[in-house]
Each structure stands twice: as structure tokens, then as C-alpha cells.
Amino acid sequence: xxxxxxxxxxxxxxxxxxxxxxxxxxxxxxxxxxxxxxxxxxxxxxxxxxxxxxxxxxxxxxxxxxxxxxxxxxxxxxxxxxxxxxxxxxxxxxxxxxxxxxxxxxxxxxxxxxxxxxxxxxxxxxxxxxxxxxxxxxxxxxxxxxxxxxxxxxxxxxxxxxxxxxxxxxxxxxxxxxxxxxxxxxxxxxxxxxxxxxxxxxxxxxxxxxxxxxxxxxxxxxxxxxxxxxxxxxxxxxxxxxxxxxxxxxxxxxxxxxxxxxxxxxxxxxxxxxxxxxxxxxxxxxxxxxxxxxxxxxxxxxxxxxxxxxxxxxxxxxxxxxxxxxxxxxxxxxxxxxxxxxxxxxxxxxxxxxxxxxxxxxxxxxxxxxxxxxxxxxxxxxxxxxxxxxxxxxxxxxxxxxxxxxxxxxxxxxxxxxxxxxxxxxxxxxxxxxxxxxxxxxxxxxxxxxxxxxxxxxxxxxxxxxxxxxxxxxxxxxxxxxxxxxxxxxxxxxxxxxxxxxxxxxxxxxxxxxxxxxxxxxxxxxxxxxxxxxxxxxxxxxxxxxxxxxxxxxxxxxxxxxxxxxxxxxxxxxxxxxxxxxxxxxxxxxxxxxxxxxxxxxxxxxxxxxxxxxx
Numbered sequence: 001x002x003x004x005x006x007x008x009x010x011x012x013x014x015x016x017x018x019x020x021x022x023x024x025x026x027x028x029x030x031x032x033x034x035x036x037x038x039x040x041x042x043x044x045x046x047x048x049x050x051x052x053x054x055x056x057x058x059x060x061x062x063x064x065x066x067x068x069x070x071x072x073x074x075x076x077x078x079x080x081x082x083x084x085x086x087x088x089x090x091x092x093x094x095x096x097x098x099x100x101x102x103x104x105x106x107x108x109x110x111x112x113x114x115x116x117x118x119x120x121x122x123x124x125x126x127x128x129x130x131x132x133x134x135x136x137x138x139x140x141x142x143x144x145x146x147x148x149x150x151x152x153x154x155x156x157x158x159x160x161x162x163x164x165x166x167x168x169x170x171x172x173x174x175x176x177x178x179x180x181x182x183x184x185x186x187x188x189x190x191x192x193x194x195x196x197x198x199x200x201x202x203x204x205x206x207x208x209x210x211x212x213x214x215x216x217x218x219x220x221x222x223x224x225x226x227x228x229x230x231x232x233x234x235x236x237x238x239x240x241x242x243x244x245x246x247x248x249x250x251x252x253x254x255x256x257x258x259x260x261x262x263x264x265x266x267x268x269x270x271x272x273x274x275x276x277x278x279x280x281x282x283x284x285x286x287x288x289x290x291x292x293x294x295x296x297x298x299x300x301x302x303x304x305x306x307x308x309x310x311x312x313x314x315x316x317x318x319x320x321x322x323x324x325x326x327x328x329x330x331x332x333x334x335x336x337x338x339x340x341x342x343x344x345x346x347x348x349x350x351x352x353x354x355x356x357x358x359x360x361x362x363x364x365x366x367x368x369x370x371x372x373x374x375x376x377x378x379x380x381x382x383x384x385x386x387x388x389x390x391x392x393x394x395x396x397x398x399x400x401x402x403x404x405x406x407x408x409x410x411x412x413x414x415x416x417x418x419x420x421x422x423x424x425x426x427x428x429x430x431x432x433x434x435x436x437x438x439x440x441x442x443x444x445x446x447x448x449x450x451x452x453x454x455x456x457x458x459x460x461x462x463x464x465x466x467x468x469x470x471x472x473x474x475x476x477x478x479x480x481x482x483x484x485x486x487x488x489x490x491x492x493x494x495x496x497x498x499x500x501x502x503x504x505x506x507x508x509x510x511x512x513x514x515x516x517x518x519x520x521x522x523x524x525x526x527x528x529x530x531x532x533x534x535x536x537x538x539x540x541x542x543x544x545x546x547x548x549x550x551x552x553x554x555x556x557x558x559x560x561x562x563x564x565x566x567x568x569x570x571x572x573x574x575x576x577x578x579x580x581x582x583x584x585x586x587x588x589x590x591x592x593x594x595x596x597x598x599x600x601x602x603x604x605x606x607x608x609x610x611x612x613x614x615x
Contacts, residue, residue: 002340004347010335010408011151011187014141015200015297015328015615017231018049019485020353020379021109022331023140023297024404025077025089025233026133032073032121036060042074042118043102046110048231053104055120059095064124065394066099068478071402072106073121074114077136077234088114089234092133092402094125096477105477107401108352108380113229125386127393130344131402137279137293138420139404140233141333141350143615144411145197146190146371147429153334154185154351154378156482180471181482183351183381185332188372192361193425195319195547195607195614197371201359201463202605203324204299205614206271208262209253211312216243219254220304221289227304228254235292237308245290246281249416251311251612252292254302259309265606266320272300275311275612279416295414296613299328315610316544323553323602327465327488330354332376333406343405346384350403353379355486357467361549364458369430369539369547374462377469377486398478413613427609430539430547437497437537440512442576443567444536451512455500457593459537461549461603464492493600495535495551495577500593501584514582514594522578532576532600534568544608552576553604575601 014023034040036057043054053072064070072095075088089112097105125131159180162173190197199205217237220226226236237246246252253259255273266273280293292308331352338345358374382401391397412424437456441449469483476482499514522532535551552568552575568576581597 002338002342002345004336005339008337008339008408009151010406010411011148011332012142012335012406012411013145013330013332014143015299015330016353017111017229017297018109019329019355021049021111021231022350022352023111023231023233024091024133025137025140026092026135026404027073027090028071028092028123028132029134031090032071032123035072035120035122040120042114042116042120044116046074046114046118048111048113048229049109051106051109052098053106053120055102055104058102059099059104059122064122067095067097068396069394070095070122070124072104073123074110074118075112076119087118088112090136094401095122107399107478108382111231112233125396125400125402127387133402133404135404138295138414138422139406139410140297140414141331141404141406142410142412142414142422143196144424145187145373146192148187148190150188151334152186152188153349154183154332154354154376154381155349156181156183156381178481181480182469183378183482185351185376185378186372186374187376188374190371190373191429192369192371192547193427193429194609194611195321195605196425197359197373198605199321199614200328200330201356201373201465202603203322203327206266206273206320206322207275207612207614208266208273208318209275209311209612210262210316210318211314212253212259212261213310213312214259215246215308215310216240217246217290217308218304219302219306219308223305225304227306228298228302230299230301231297233294233297235294235298236289237292238289240288246278246292246308246310248278248281249418250278250281251275251313252278253309253311254298254300254306256303256306259307262318265318269322271320272302274299275317277414277416277613279414279420295416296615299615311612313612315612316608317610317612319607319609319611319614321605321607323491323604325488327355329486330356330376332378335406335408337407346405346407348384348403348405350382350401351378352381353486355465355467355488358462358464360460360462362458362460363430363432363435365432367432369432369435375467377467377483379484379486380480380482398480427545428541430541434541435537435539437535439535439577440517440533442531442534442569444534449512450534450536453499453502455502455591455593457498457500459495459497462494466490466492493551493603495598495600497596497598498593499596500591514579514596515584518579518582522576529570530575531568531570532578534576535600545610546606546608548606549603550606551600551603553602573601
């Protein structure tokens with residue numbers, strides 16, 4: 001008998017443009033039939049994150065059944081006409097309410113914006129068959145966060161409460177009623193191969209290529225219309241004259257500021273540079289307009305008339321991870337093929353609207369740099385188990401949904417090379433032995449007062465966003481009782497390290513060490529004041545291949561990449577690291593060492609590598 005084995009599970013993820021709006025460019029064979037008695041379109045523009053559709057006429061699916069028995073197919077990929085008017089990429093959502101009216105409620109929010117007059121089709125849920133999606137390009141929920149060997153999956157945790165009635169026959173509960181649902185999981189101890197998992201508990205990643213070629217193409221259908229939005233995978237482009245079209249496989253750069261070859265990291269936290277690969281491209285009319293299809297959704301909005309440049313894929317690339325107040329949500333997909341590798345038996349679950357509430361980066365002597373997504377809270381989930389013997393045949397399991405099967409051959413970054421493939425990270429891990437830690441002073445990267453510590457045995461950096469799920473009054477369907485939204489609260493940072501003492505010296509030596517910093521408690525008196533100190537932690541795999549963590553990171557004016565800005569000062573919003581505890585115990589360990597507990601308020605991460613595209 002075949003079984004479901006953990007070692008055959010594929011766990012992937014992708015960012016969302018709006019919480020719960022999982023990105024999937026998909027349709028069914030033939031693109032479905034009419035959702036009403038005649039063709040129906042959207043009435044009005046529909047934004048990313050919308051959970052209701054307003055149609056040009058009543059939905060009357062006829063033989064498709066009623067609420068919960070069919071899917072709406074929204075969008076048309078490339079629209080009709082010589083200017084490639086976009087109706088948005090096709091996507092599919094289950095209709096859970098509103099059949100027979102002009103307003104339909106969907107099971108999950110829209111991932112793409114769809115303008116007025118976008119066509120809407122429908123297809124029935126097959127009662128005893130596998131519902132299968134098609135795609136014109138590739139699958140997007142395929143990113144591998146790191147090398148993991150265990151995942152705490154966020155299946156719903158149900159809160160049931162017993163209730164007692166006065167005058168009962170005995171002391172037993174009279175009834176048990178369901179309460180709220182919680183969907184929380186984690187992926188701990190991932191071996192870090194690149195920067196993919198690092199931005200999601202922090203904010204955003206800005207990419208600056210070192211080899212850029214300017215083009216005459218711009219974002220939009222003209223200089224003031226149809227800019228690109230966060231989450232888009234189809235981008236309109238235009239040109240005032242005529243030029244060579246952009247080809248599938250080309251790497252392109254978007255961003256509002258000047259496109260120049262980079263020699264260092266971003267120095268403006270407002271930068272919005274990002275790189276994507278084209279998996280499809282078209283130019284129509286006289287070659288003055290066209291449409292690009294990307295291998296990953298955009299992370300930022302880009303206004304009409306924003307420049308589009310081509311990029312050499314060899315790199316290197318300078319990436320900067322900045323803090324952001326509102327974190328991007330993610331979709332997590334868990335796919336398990338049975339041991340008999342029977343496709344009809346593949347069990348898939350998909351969790352949407354997730355936010356990484358806490359992350360830990362750690363390493364110890366003789367080991368590798370690892371990252372853990374310690375808590376991830378989700379809004380909802382989907383699965384592919386359709387039927388149950390105790391519910392009517394015309395009713396399907398709650399949260400059943402149609403979605404792409406993300407199998408083991410479809411894990412990794414989507415790449416176009418004469419066709420779509422999925423490439424897993426192949427770089428070597430970051431070793432503890434390849435790390436350097438500088439501490440003390442106000443700027444360890446350039447300051448003469450910085451100390452390179454040579455006897456660090458381990459370290460751990462923790463980030464907590466203290467996220468809270470909120471359960472508002474809402475009309476949840478299919479028996480759902482999950483959170484309405486997940487909100488970030490105050491961000492907290494801490495660092496711990498086991499640090500052995502340096503070589504002995506005369507006790508009157510004017511020098512810096514952990515014990516002295518502990519006693520000073522970050523207060524250097526005089527004109528320096530309560531400043532704390534700075535830390536720079538770097539791991540290198542070779543030339544142009546490093547990850548650098550700088551503490552503190554942004555201050556109110558600029559950031560740690562811009563000259564003297566971002567250094568630790570005694571001003572509010574600019575302080576550095578403070579040691580809370582560093583007991584130098586006497587034990588059988590030599591030399592004497594301390595378990596150091598530190599608190600800080602901000603950080604910035606710089607990465608140099610050959611990865612052009614990060615999610």
C-alpha cells in the first residue's frame with residue numbers, strides 16, 4: 001500500500017500583493033463556459049485583494065450548480081486589440097455566495113487587478129474527478145526558502161468550548177460549540193543558501209545590478225497611463241518611436257531613479273529597484289507598444305513612464321534589505337506525492353495570508369549559518385481533498401479549492417531558457433568559519449575603535465514582529481472562523497553570543513572588551529552619552545559573494561550604507577547595541593567565556609551575489 005511520506009513533501013512559498021491573494025496565473029482547458037445566460041464581464045475596476053465580483057449581468061451557472069459548486073475564471077491574459085489592452089492575467093477562484101445575482105463572493109482574494117469589462121467565465125467542480133488547471137506560462141508558488149528537513153504545518157487549530165446549562169440532569173457539559181481558528185506554523189533551522197528568506201520578517205529588498213543597458217521602453221501604455229502595480233506579472237510597455245522588441249529570457253530592471261551600473265549598495269531607503277526575467281514578451285502595432293510577462297511578481301509599484309533597462313544576468317548584484325512597517329504576506333504550499341507516485345493521490349495544502357512574525361539567524365563553531373521562520377501566522381488555507389461520505393454529494397469539503405499542483409520538479413525560481421524550468425539554489429552554504437564579527441565603537445565597518453572578535457563560539461540574532469491575529473465581525477463562509485487580518489505590533493531585536501575572552505593584557509590598558517562594555521552599559525559619558533555600540537557581522541563565500549548584517553541600520557535621516565549616516569549615536573532612533581548580561585563564569589571551559597545577551601533597535605542587511613531575482 002502506498003503511504004504519504006514526509007521525505008516526499010515539497011514546501012514552497014511566494015509573496016502576495018495583498019494578504020490572502022495567492023498568485024496563480026491559471027485557467028482550465030478551453031477556458032470554461034459562460035457564467036451567465038450570455039457573456040458576462042466585470043462591471044467596474046476590481047483591485048488586488050477584492051473578494052467580490054460585480055458582473056455586468058446576473059450569474060446563472062445553470063448546469064454548473066449553485067454556490068460552492070463552480071469556479072469563476074477572471075481575466076484574459078493578453079486582451080484584444082492592437083494596443084494589448086490588459087484584462088489581467090487569468091486566475092480562478094471558487095464562488096461561495098451570490099449565484100443568481102450580479103455580486104459574487106469568492107473563496108480567496110484576487111491576486112491581480114482586473115479593469116472594467118474584463119471577461120468572466122465559469123467551470124464546474126467535478127464531483128468524482130480531479131479538477132485540473134492549465135497555465136500559459138509557469139507556476140509562481142515555487143520558491144524554496146532554504147534547505148529544511150522539517151516544517152510545522154499551519155493546519156487550523158480549532159478552539160472548542162463546552163457550555164453548561166442550568167437545571168441539567170448531571171454535571172456534564174450541555175453542548176460544545178466551536179470558537180476561533182488559528183493557523184500558525186514555522187520552518188526552523190533552514191540552511192541559508194541565499195537571501196531568499198531574509199526580507200520577509202524585515203521589509204523589502206532593493207537590487208542594484210552592475211551591468212545595465214538602457215532601452216527606450218517605458219512602463220505603461222503611454223507616459224501617464226497604466227503603470228505597473230505591486231504583484232503584477234504582466235506589464236504594459238510603450239515607446240515613442242520604434243526599437244527592437246524585448247525577448248523572452250531577457251533580464252530587465254525597473255525602478256524610479258536613474259539606471260546606472262552599480263558599484264555599491266542602495267543608499268536611499270525609498271529606492272524601488274528590482275530585477276525580473278521575461279518569460280514572454282510581445283510588441284504589437286508598429287512596435288510601439290507591448291506586454292511583458294515576468295518570472296516573479298513585482299515587489300513595488302512602478303509609475304507609467306518608468307524606465308525599463310536590460311541587465312546582464314552574470315552579476316554581481318548589490319541587494320539591500322530595509323526595514324518596512326507593513327510586512328508583505330506570503331503563500332505557503334505543501335505538496336506530498338504518495339510513495340506509489342500516483343498523481344491522483346497527491347495531497348496538497350495551501351496556506352494564504354501568512355506573515356513571518358519571528359525569525360532567528362544563528363551559527364555555531366563548526367557549523368553552518370541557519371535561518372528559522374519561528375512563527376508564521378496565516379489567514380486561511382485551501383486543500384485538494386474534495387468529498388466526505390457524511391456530506392451531500394453536491395456539497396464539497398470546506399476550503400476545497402482548485403490550484404496548481406506544485407510537484408518536486410517544480411520547486412525553485414522560475415527561469416526561462418527556451419522554455420520554463422524551475423531552478424533550486426545551487427550555491428554553497430555560508431559556514432561559521434567564513435564569518436567575521438566586528439564590535440564596539442559607533443561604526444565597526446570603518447571606525448578605528450572597532451574590534452574584530454576572534455573567539456566567538458556561537459551567535460543568534462532574533463527578530464520579533466509581535467504579530468497579532470484579529471477576529472473582526474465578518475461574514476465568513478464554509479464554516480471558517482479564522483482571523484480577519486494579522487497586524488504587526490512593535491518590532492523587537494535581540495542577539496546572544498558565546499564569546500571567549502581575548503588574550504590577557506595589563507589591567508590599565510586603554511582597550512575595549514565585553515566586560516568593560518557590560519559595566520559601561522552603553523553610556524560613554526561626556527559628549528558621547530548613552531550611545532551603545534555598533535556591530536558588523538559578515539559571512540563570505542568568496543569575491544562578490546557576501547552577506548553583511550549591520551547594526552544599527554536605518555536612522556531617521558538615511559541608512560547604514562550612506563557615509564557616516566546610520567552609525568550609533570545617543571540620539572533617539574539612532575542608538576546601537578546594549579549588553580543586558582555577560583556573566584564571565586568560572587567553569588571547566590578555557591579560556592574564560594561569557595554568554596552575552598544584547599538588545600538593539602534596528603538592522604540592515606547587505607548582500608552581494610550572482611542572484612538577479614529575489615521574491
